[in-house]
Amino acid sequence: MNLNENNKYEILDDYLSGGMSADDLDKFRAFLQSDADLAMDYQIVTELKEAKEFAPLEADIRATLASIKGGAPSATSPQVAVSHNPNPTPISKTSSRRFLYTSIAMAASLLLLVGVFLPNMLDSGDSYAQYAMIEPLNLTTKGTVTELTLTKALQEAYNAQDYDQALPQIEAYLAVAPKDMDVLLAKGITLMELNRFDEAHAAFDYIKSLNPRVKKYQWFDAQCYLKQGKLPEAQSLLKDLVASKAYNHKQAQELLATFE
Amino acid sequence: MKHSDPYINALLTNDQRGVKEIYDTYLPRLEAILGKMGCNKDEAWEVFQESLIVILKKAQSPDFQLSSSFYTFLVSIAKFKWFNESKKKHNKNVTIDEIGTLSDKDDILESIMKLERFQLYQQKLKELDPVCQKLFELFFEKMSLRDIAVELGLNTENAAKQKKYKCQKKLIDKIKRDVIFKQLL
Numbered sequence: 001m002n003l004n005e006n007n008k009y010e011i012l013d014d015y016l017s018g019g020m021s022a023d024d025l026d027k028f029r030a031f032l033q034s035d036a037d038l039a040m041d042y043q044i045v046t047e048l049k050e051a052k053e054f055a056p057l058e059a060d061i062r063a064t065l066a067s068i069k070g071g072a073p074s075a076t077s078p079q080v081a082v083s084h085n086p087n088p089t090p091i092s093k094t095s096s097r098r099f100l101y102t103s104i105a106m107a108a109s110l111l112l113l114v115g116v117f118l119p120n121m122l123d124s125g126d127s128y129a130q131y132a133m134i135e136p137l138n139l140t141t142k143g144t145v146t147e148l149t150l151t152k153a154l155q156e157a158y159n160a161q162d163y164d165q166a167l168p169q170i171e172a173y174l175a176v177a178p179k180d181m182d183v184l185l186a187k188g189i190t191l192m193e194l195n196r197f198d199e200a201h202a203a204f205d206y207i208k209s210l211n212p213r214v215k216k217y218q219w220f221d222a223q224c225y226l227k228q229g230k231l232p233e234a235q236s237l238l239k240d241l242v243a244s245k246a247y248n249h250k251q252a253q254e255l256l257a258t259f260e
Numbered sequence: 261m262k263h264s265d266p267y268i269n270a271l272l273t274n275d276q277r278g279v280k281e282i283y284d285t286y287l288p289r290l291e292a293i294l295g296k297m298g299c300n301k302d303e304a305w306e307v308f309q310e311s312l313i314v315i316l317k318k319a320q321s322p323d324f325q326l327s328s329s330f331y332t333f334l335v336s337i338a339k340f341k342w343f344n345e346s347k348k349k350h351n352k353n354v355t356i357d358e359i360g361t362l363s364d365k366d367d368i369l370e371s372i373m374k375l376e377r378f379q380l381y382q383q384k385l386k387e388l389d390p391v392c393q394k395l396f397e398l399f400f401e402k403m404s405l406r407d408i409a410v411e412l413g414l415n416t417e418n419a420a421k422q423k424k425y426k427c428q429k430k431l432i433d434k435i436k437r438d439v440i441f442k443q444l445l
Binding site for chain 1: 271274276279280283305309312313316317320374377378381382398400401402403404407410411413421425428429431432435436
């Protein structure tokens with residue numbers, strides 16, 4: 001085994017995934033024993049994974065404590081600090097069409113979550129109204145003046161919940177950046193808000209076809225069914241969110257409980 | 261995961277009623293104890309909160325056993341936390357009277373340090389460029405490298421893999437260079 005600066009993370013990955021031969025395993029363990037720097041790399045990589053797995057539990061307890069205390073979550077909480085970030089991190093796009101940096105502001109997700117418990121819901125339409133809080137879209141671009149204008153117009157219309165105005169802007173944006181997941185989600189939500197349900201479901205299905213593992217679309221797909229009064233379809237999607245502990249799974253659980 | 265101690269169980273399941281009972285029962289007592297060590301009410305609240313996070317992290321371990329009452333365990337951790345915090349905030353050492361009698365003091369200290377390292381990692385992740393941040397976000401969501409390549413507009417799975425290693429190197433270099441990290445080892 002030839003371990004050097006260029007390949008050590010690849011070898012570390014092999015080790016952690018259990019994909020190493022017995023011979024290489026012995027050699028690598030010997031490296032770990034003798035090379036303090038490599039041992040530190042190993043510690044960081046394993047703890048980073050552990051930290052990420054622990055983060056949701058930590059955030060949940062902090063939110064519970066904050067709600068019990070009756071005040072805002074602690075500013076020292078790393079998860080909360082992220083949520084309150086007024087300048088969310090843009091997401092890079094490497095599209096050849098030059099639409100590059102976009103992001104959805106995640107802060108509003110807190111609105112969906114913390115301390116929201118809504119008893120005595122009357123029907124699924126009410127559930128939709130109570131739970132389908134829409135996050136603001138926060139797009140920033142590095143592009144031409146036209147692209148910047150388009151982004152600004154889209155964002156303003158969408159965030160003002162002027163969905164009639166937002167939809168053509170979204171279509172124009174997607175003509176340039178057809179796989180922008182944030183804007184595709186905004187399209188689905190916009191169609192849902194305009195009661196164009198079949199098209200909304202189609203938009204969510206398209207997101208699923210591109211990337212089935214990020215299940216944010218599924219939450220809104222469920223909301224769309226709720227708005228239509230199609231409870232079994234909504235329940236099925238919500239149950240899947242709960243089972244897979246995906247986006248808003250706790251809210252999905254709460255929502256499901258209100259149907260019982 | 262269910263634990264025989266109701267308070268530990270409340271933390272593990274994020275049971276609001278149980279957590280409130282911990283808050284109502286123990287925060288005032290902790291404020292009184294830490295108050296004698298120079299800790300004001302706001303600081304005691306922070307220490308209380310962080311101590312519960314330490315307990316939650318420890319309780320996640322399958323071999324975790326509570327060797328004392330929940331209250332004793334909470335107070336021990338809170339005292340260590342305050343010991344560390346007062347050193348950091350006020351640059352002064354406080355005396356922890358029971359330190360000599362705690363059989364698991366090294367373990368508690370290691371847990372506190374580990375959670376502080378976790379916070380540092382989160383902070384350093386946020387200092388990375390947006391592409392690396394996104395890549396890690398997707399990677400920790402257990403998205404495949406093939407899907408990550410699609411999401412990031414990279415041509416191949418291998419390109420995503422190489423990008424991941426580059427981002428990993430950047431992150432680890434940032435962490436190792438931080439003076440706080442060395443203090444947390």
